[in-house]
Amino acid sequence: MLHKYVLCLFTIISFSLSAQTPSISFQKSIGGTDNDGPENMIQLANGDVVVCGYSNSGISGDKTDPGFGDSDYWVFQMAADGTVVWQITLGGDQRDQARDIVQTSDGGFLVVGLSNSGISGNKTTATNGLYDVWLVKLNATGQIVWQKNYGGTNNDAGQRIIELNNGNYLIAGNSDSDVSGNKTVPSNGSTDFWTLTIDDLGNVVNQNAYGGSGKDNCYDIQKLGASELVLIGYSDSDISGDKLQNSYGGRDIWVVSTDYNGVISHSSTEGGTGTDRGMALGIHNNKMVLFGSSDSDISGSKSQPSFGIDDLWAVNLNSNHTRNWEAVFGGDQSEAISFDAGGTYCNALNQYIIAGSSLSDISGNKTLPAFDIGFGDLWIAGMDTNGVKQFDFVTGGDRAERYKSILESNNGTILVAGTSLSGVSGNKTDETNGLSDIWIVELDFNLSVQKVTAANNLEVYPNPSTTMLNFS
Secondary structure, three states, X not given: OOOOOXXXXXXXXXXXXXXXXXXXXXXXXXOOOOEEEEEEEEEOOOOOEEEEEEEOOOOEOOEOOOOOOOEEEEEEEEOOOOOEEEEEXXXXXXXXXXXXXXXXXXXXXXXXXXXXXOOEOOEOOOOOOOEEEEEEEEOOOOOEEEEEEEOOOOEEEEEEEEEOOOOOEEEEEEEOOOOEOOEOOOOOOOEEEEEEEEOOOOOEEEEEEEOOOOEEEEEEEEXXXXXXXXXXXXXXXXXXXXXXXXXXXXXXXXXXXXXXXXXXXXXXXXXXXXXXXXXEEXXXXXXXXXXXXXXXXXXXOEOOOOOOOEEEEEEEEEOOXXXXXXXXXXXXXXXXXXXXXXXXXXXXXXXXEEEEEEOOOOEOOEOOOOOOOOOOEEEEEEEOOOOOEEEEEEEOOOOOEEEEEEEEOOOOOEEEEEEEOXXXXXXXXXXXXXXXXXXXXXXXXXXXXXXXXXXXXXXEEOOXXXXXXXXX
């Protein structure tokens, strides 16, 4: 690791770092004998990763708890060497699927997702309708502290949870319920974005629904500045309800900015005549990048052509939703199988990283061959802050890999989580335990010093270096 030192030499010293194509520095498959998959992950201050997702496996492989129903929440903490520190299975006798996790101020965790289980297994809260938002508070070692259900008489699901600056938490998800159960805001149409602000005991402080007369599904929420929230998803609604722009085609990316009380300040629609979905947000310098997928050609607000069936699509907006640029990444097939696309801003690279699942071989602006044409690999691409492509990288084996989550680690690497059906093949060196496993891959960019500028002929050697620097 390159250690940085500040020298007070009455001169100006400028360092620039160059990013190379990444290499895999760590990978780990975790699962049982059935289907297991991640939905999201966070990194703790000590470098460990906590993953939440779903499991259909009983006790087998890495899984030490029995299953309760169709699928369960599965949450585990993994150390840097791949050792599972603790794990817990949460669920009832039907389908339960965790979607997001956040660490709380007491060192514990809040896990949110969807559930249609009644009181059964270790689920102690009844559903209000078909599917509810199910929130579980865990302590620092993964034990249940309390749990809550939120929903109406139809389908409701939690997608993301974030901590607000005032100490409350906000759950963002979807609802097609009208006022019923503990849902107190009416529906605008088929499905709405639904947000719930809760205190640290899970009590509802307020809730809001956003949508038009059609289907509006939320996938991510992020904080922008000190007092603004941004939600992203897709919408097929024309002007109606909270939707102020007509649809360009089938489904468009829909972005909504609100204050902490849920009052809308800005909204915008991005898309073409095909199907476009917003799946994740990256925030940097009070600007946002919308990460999603698109099968639209040039049409609507989309100004760049499609490469294949589904491409990864990034759109950069100012805080007032003024568009700066867009970028398309893809080959001649699909880069967003099942619309699994996402991304993040990487501080160490000063780049946005977009990720998805790719079926394409070398084509379009995809420069690396597929490991398994027809099944799908994990594919990431980097772009500078103007949307210009910097690199791409493929990882996978001889069967299907599906993207699910990405984050920048504490030491500047990129962690990608997905599902994998492959054994040892391609650049996958870990066997699966069953049908599909959770596969976590760390990508190291081997940052090195490339240039030093100084007013007094300061010399630094060796150059480049990834370990020690000498100053002369």
